[in-house]
Amino acid sequence: xxxxxxxxxxxxxxxxxxxxxxxxxxxxxxxxxxxxxxxxxxxxxxxxxxxxxxxxxxxxxxxxxxxxxxxxxxxxxxxxxxxxxxxxxxxx
Numbered sequence: 001x002x003x004x005x006x007x008x009x010x011x012x013x014x015x016x017x018x019x020x021x022x023x024x025x026x027x028x029x030x031x032x033x034x035x036x037x038x039x040x041x042x043x044x045x046x047x048x049x050x051x052x053x054x055x056x057x058x059x060x061x062x063x064x065x066x067x068x069x070x071x072x073x074x075x076x077x078x079x080x081x082x083x084x085x086x087x088x089x090x091x092x
Contacts (some may be wrong), residue, residue: 001032008036008085009078016040017049031061035069039085050089066091 007015017040020033027033034057041050057064066086070079 001027001030001036004036005032008040009073009081011043011081013040013043013085017044028056029060031057031064034060035064035066035082035086038089038091039082042085042087042089045088047090054089054091 004016004019007013007019016036020027020037024033024037034053038050038053038057041047041053066083070082073079073082
């Protein structure tokens, strides 16, 4: 999950998706996987995949708050990038 976050924060969205395609089963109950997948798919314009990731996120973390989660990132630009991806994914 940490490598996926690093990939996301440097704009390597396709690498986030590829990483979870390869190893995602190990993190199926980890909200961060679905957060990063949704955001990465959102940034890539892959609406159906982003929607599916958001649905899985809601299943494992029904009270997820994007602002709170993004607030854990020290850099304002990183927070904005994550929130932007989640917005593009369709998170309201």
